[in-house]
Every structure is written in structure tokens, then in C-alpha cells.
Amino acid sequence: MTSFKSFGRLALTGAALAMALPALAEDSPDPIKLTLHDWTGQLITTNIMGEVLKAAGNNVEYVQADYLAQFAGLETGDLDVAMEMWETTGREAMDAAIATGNVENFGPTGMKAKEEWWYPLYMKDKCPGLPDWHALLEPACAEAFSTAETAPKGRYLGGPVTWGGFDDERVEALDLPFEVIHAGTDAALFAELESAYQRQAPIMLWIYAPHWAPAKYEGEWVEFPTYSPECYNDPSVGVNPDMAYDCGKPFGEIWKVGWVGVKDKWPGAYAAIKAFHIENDEMGKMITEVDLEGKTVEEVTAEWMAANETRWKAWIGQ
Template identity: 85%
Template sequence: MKAIGFKTRTVAASLAVSAIAIMASSFSATAQESQDPIKLTLHDWTGQLITTQIMGDVLQKAGYNVEYVQADYLAQFAGLETGDLDVAMEMWETTGREAMDAATATGKVENFGPTGMKAKEEWWYPSYMKEKCPGLPNWEALKDPACAEAFSTAETAPKGRYLGGPVTWGGFDDERVEALDLPFEVIHAGTDAALFAELESAYQRKAPILLWIYAPHWAPAKYEGEWVDFPEYTPECYNDPSWGINPDMAYDCGKPHGEIWKVGWAGVKDKWPGAYAAIKAFTINNDEMGKMITDVDLNGKTVEAVTDDWMAANEDRWMTWIGK
């Protein structure tokens, strides 16, 4: 997702991975609202842990009971539909739109609006690889056997190697390779941290690497490189095999770009109307998020320390979210 935070989608933070309940006393939730915990989902990349922690902190300041629950990025919709989970702070247009649309169509899940961040997730390569595959960033350069071999490893040769995100992120990379007839093998990183550790290692050695990079994230700023230009995404590309370059297969295009959404159980607005308003009001931009992810992933700070700093520096802002 995407994805992967500036999608790092790493769990370098010390957030709880089991459900915890916390009550705050700075403000009081209105008397008619439920004191049941609002269950916020945690995923496996740093940016999402940050947005979730900020939202949880704000809700606690308003007097709500908050519970953090580890959940799968796409499979979480089952829990959101039943109300076993309440809020997911990041659903990326790039990887989660189909799952989100299917869930909201049931009427049991609501799109709570954009987070303010803009998402991009796509295949990415370091600039030094352009010498070995000079047709880049045009995706058709990857069809050249010599270019594919330049991206190969001992395990994939003569096919190139594409390092995708964890399987749970979705993204349809395996389908894209098949639909566009690319001589590449998709290898999925086990974790967000592993994805970017491999990039760091390859970049330092000027070794071949082609991988999933996402923004907002620190990697596109730290490393010199480019995203591959695939045929532009349209909904028909994913849903209509007859559309596009390959008349027999879907996913013969790049990934969508766009918003990062907040989604949740449709019952939140009735059970916790004040919290619902605060969640809808939440907004943060790519630059803010990129700096916080950098502090966690590169500078060794904890998610809690970074979000505490953000809360202190932005009190006037988040106070308006809770109507103070």
C-alpha cells in the first residue's frame, strides 16, 4: 500500500499490537455517547501507526475510550462491517479502492473522507539502473530481455526480479506482470522493514533493484530514482479484461494514484457522534507525515514520541477537531 509510508511501512514503533484500553480525562465525552472503546486498527507501516496514534490521542483528549487492534489491511473490512472494528485511518486509493467500495456498498462501512495525504505507489528503480535499461522509465523497456536480466538475481535469472510489498498490501503486481507479459518474477517482501532494508543495501552497493515504493514516505526523497511509467490506470483496466493493451486480461496498467481515506463502521456516527466529527475533521499533509516517518524510521524515535511532539505543536489545530 501502499505503499510503502513515506507506504516506511515498518513497525519500528512500540505501539501496542494487542488491544489496549485507555481513558483520558482532559475533556469529557458528552454524556449521551457510549463509553465503549472506539477500536482503531493498526497495520504494518509506520505512517499508518502515526496517523492512528494521533487520532487515538485526540479522541482520548476528548474523553473517549480508545482501543488499538492489530488488523490486516484488506481483511479488516469484515470487522468494520460487523462493528467489531470501528475506524481505519488509512485506506489508500492506490491499493484499497476496490475493497473500500465493496464494503461501503453494503451500507455497513462509511468513507469518513480524505486524510489530506496524497498517495502514490508504483514500481521504482534507482537512477543508476537507467544506464543498464536506457528505455526507462517507459514500462516497455522492461520487456527487453537484456533489461530484465540487468534486474535479475541468481534466483530469478534470466528473468528480472521485482520486489513487491507484503502480500497483504494487495496491489496486483503478479497480475500486472502476467497481463503485460513482463519477463520478471515477483518476490514479495515479508515486511515493510525488509522492503526498505533491501533497498538500502542495494543502493549502497549500486546493485540492481526494482521494487515497490510509496509516498508519502522518506525513500523517494532520500534515494535518487524514478517510478516506472505504466499505462495510466482507469477503473476499466482493473474490471474489464477487454480494456487496454492485453485484450484478454485485466491489470494491464499502472496503479491508481490519489487520496488516502479514513473509513469505518457506519454505526460510529450514531454511537459516538463527537468522535465521528473529530475523525472526519482529521487532516494532515504529505510533508508533515514524511517528517514524522523519517524521525521514526531513520532517526530512531518511537511513534509515541513523534506523535507526542505533534500533539504539543498542533494543539490549536486538533482542539478544533473536538470542538474546543
Template identity: 80%
Template sequence: MMRRALAVTALTSTLALAAAAAAQDSPDPIKLTLHDWTGQLITTTIMGEVLKEAGNNVEYVQADYLAQFAGLKTGDLDVAMEIWETTGREAMDEATATGQVENLGETGMQAIEEWWYPSYMTDKCPGLPAWEALLEDECAEAFSTPETAPDGRYLGGPVTWGGFDEERIEALDLPFQVIHAGTDAALFAELESAYQRKAPILLWIYAPHWAPIKYEGEWIEFPPYEPACYTDPSWGVNPDMTHDCGKPRGPIWKVAWSGVKDKWPGAYAAIQNFTLSNDEMGEMIAKVDLEGGTVDAVVAEWMDANKDRWSGWIGK
């Protein structure tokens, strides 16, 4: 009987060890995508450094914001830490519907991405922030530049960000032209220059970010977004075209290749646990963009100050 008991105990222990080994994360690198704006670099680097603390092998891969879903579907890319409700929801929903990509929940940050103007432009364009004010010739001229006159100039984000600005201009018959900034840094450098000179500017501003905190201004109030606005031409003020509304607002999401939960179960749980606030992110972006800090230095400072918090994400 003793031998049988010992044999059963040994077998139970062996099975337990095998189950534990099966649940361990793969030694293969988890590929986290990097994009072209400071906040996303910070979010992704925090997650990557936390996963390293858990013993994971991490690889950062530069990828296009929307085109990355092709790689996430195949497992060539593993995790994307910022999919904005404002611009990425359609691509995310298409990818998750295939079953090859999984939504891992909200990051805790709430997204706004919309047309924004500095308050000093109000006198030159009466009626703001209502979008109808942009229809007036005097308003378009107030925001015009030699390259767009007599149309107004709207400074959009990099083309890879999406956002349907051209479609909106056409649907609402706005006398404006979209000029895309080449980079996130160029977008805000132009805002800084214009603001100091009190020069006309209408541009894409997003939150969480330091810009709407540092500068006094307003977002344009377009017709409120509803999903039908992007799919049903009969919805909205233009019965013949879609996109005659503002951009959606809402959470910033985390997504992953559907194989992550089986290949890296510990990392999978940690990514689900990850959360940051808008205020935290705005402060960190400001340290990089305004104070000259590096992403790595700002992330290291956050890690030092929040050890108990991120340790909970990885169950330590």
C-alpha cells in the same frame, strides 16, 4: 401561571439534558486498526490520542489491511484511518456498498504506490521510466538475481497489501518475478542496502514516505489507470486480460463501521475533521525509520506542536 411556567422550564431543561446525554459518546472503547507500515501507525496513533483528549476510551487492534473490512462490517472493528486509493479502493467500495461501512472522507494525504528504481539503473536499462523498457531481455537481466534469472526481480510489498503486481506482470507479459518483502521494514532495508552498493533493485515504493525524497530515482510509467483496466479485459494493450495498467493514484481515506456515528458522535466528527499533509507524514516517518524515534514519541511531539489544530477537531 408561575407554577406552570416553572414546570415548562423544568421539562425543557430535562429534555435538553436528555438530548445532551444521548449525544454523548459511549464509554465503550473505539477500536482503531493498526497495520504493518510506519505511516499508518502514526496516523492511527495521532487520531487515537486526540480521541483520548476528548475523553474517549480507545483500543488499538492489529488487523490485516484488506481483511479488516470483515470486522468493520460487523462492528468488531470501528475505525480504519488509512485506506489507500492505490490498493484499497475496490475493497472499500464493496464494503461501503453494503451500508455497514462508511467513508469518512480524505485524510488530506495523496497516495502513490508504484514500481520504482534508483536512477543509477537507467544506464543498464535504456528506455526507463517507460514500462516497455522492462520487456527487453537486457533490462530483465539487469534487474535479475540468482533466484529469478533470467527473469528480472521485482520486490513487492507484503502480500497483505494487495496491489495486483502478479496480475500486471502476466497482463503486460513482463519477464519479471515478484518476490514479496516480509515486512515494511524489510522492504526499505533492502532498498537501503542496494542503494549503498549501487546494486540492481526494482521495488514497491509509496508516498507519502521518506524514501522517494531521500533516494534519487523514478517510478515506472505504466499505462495510466482507469477503472475499466481492472474489470474489462478489452481495455488496454492486452485485449484478453485485466490489470494491464498502472495503479490508481489519489486520496488516502478514513473509514468506519456505520454504527460509529450514533455510538460515538463526537469521535465521528473528530475523525471526519482529521487531516495531515504528505510532507508532515513524510517527516514523521523519517523520524521513526531513519532517526530511531518511536511512534509514540513522534506522535507526542506532533501533538505538542499542533495543539490548536487538533483541539479544533474535537471542538475544544
């Protein structure tokens, strides 16, 4: 039988051993800075992630940031997490940031991105040959999409300049008789679509998915030459041997990215961010509720949290 003195020595030895072992990693009490951009889906995605992290006990701070310029902050750790980096428009900036060793790809969100030139079906009779991009080369087609400010050139309504997308370069490389006009905001872009559609007026614009617009309006995306990384980076590749961007936009994942130090400073939050997963249909429904039904991002987020408790608790190991 072990004596009381022996037991005491064993207990002390165990305590000393426990003190010598490193403690389990805990998340820093410092705020995790999540970036906010200027479109509804990203605000929802980020608020959901933020609320999940708060439920896990993390301190969360939301920071308004430019979609592409945010990488400067992510590289220095002044910003921590960006919940939506679209393969269609942000891949080059993301890859460049990751190459510095200061930014990490936290994996796919589960949503698939599509962004391209889009037109209502009622315009197809006025521009025979669509959705093939060659139809846009015809002067009559360009004029059908023109406005007083662009005639005889067609008008293409692009997203805000901060979204990137290389539409100006695409017009030049493919010698399209179109003028790119950039909408000031996401809201302005879709308000103009709504107005034109109601009047059956000509419009060609940037439409993206996941979003409610492709479901609400009948239309098609223009079919440009298929994207390849070489098309963007090597002028000799593609239909124009002298210019890059002579192809369509890439399709693919919407990624989560962030400062490389997140995994060490907030290991629990890091695991939850990597586990985050939402699909297009689910996000499209929530965007519809905000943009068309008048709910706030916060209301939609709270409803999602209540309806998906088992799901998000698994992300934080509860």
C-alpha cells in the same frame, strides 16, 4: 408582576419540557477500536487520531488488523475505524464494503497516495528507455534487474502480500519478464533498498509516498499505461485485450473509513475523525523521524500533539 406560585408553575413546566426533549447526544463509553497495520505512516496517523480522541474523553483501543481483511470486522462493527485506506491499493475493497451499507467513507486524510514500481537512477543506463514500461520487456533489461534466484527474469520486490496491489496480475497481463518476490514486512522492503543502494546493486521495488525513501534516494517510478477502473475490471480494456490489470496503479487520496454505526454511537469522535487532516510533507517528516532517526511512534505522536494543540482541539470542538 408574576406571583411566586405562577413562577413555580412556570419553573415546573420548563423542567417538564426539558425532560421531554431528547438529551444532547453523547459518545458511548465503549472503546472505539482503531486498526493498526504494518507500515510506519499508518501507525503514526492512527496514534495521532487515538490521542486526539482520548483528549476529548473517548475510550480508545488499538487493534492489529490486516489491511484488506479488516473490512470484515468493519462491516460487523467488531472494528470501528481504519485511518488509512489508500486509493492506490484499497479502493476496490473499500467500495465493496461501502456497498454493503455497513461501512462509511469518513473522507480524505489530506495525504495523497502514490505507489508504483521504482528503481534507482543508477540502473537507468543498464535499461535504456526507462521510465517507460516498454523498456522492461527487453531481455537485457530484465537480466539487469535479475538475481540468482530469478535469472534470466528480472526481480521485482513487492510489498507484503497483505497490501494487495495486483503486481502478480500486472506482470502476467503485460507479459513482463519479471518475477514478483514479496517482502515479508515494510521494514524488510526498505532494508533491502538501503543495502542495494549502498552497493549500487540492481533493484526494482514497490515504493510509496508519503514516505522518506523517494526523498532520500535518487530514482524514478516506472510509467505504466494509465490506470482506469475499467482496466482493473474489464479484460477487453487496455493493451492486453484478454486480461485485466494491464495498467499502472491508481494515484489519489488516502481515505478514512469505518463502521457505519460510529456516527450514532460516538458522534463527537465521528466529527473529529472526519475533521482529521494531515498532508504528505508533514507525514513524511514524521516517518523519517521514526524510521531513520530512531524515535518511537509514541514520541513522534506526543511531539505532534504538543506542537499542534490549537489545530487538533478544533477537531474536537474545543
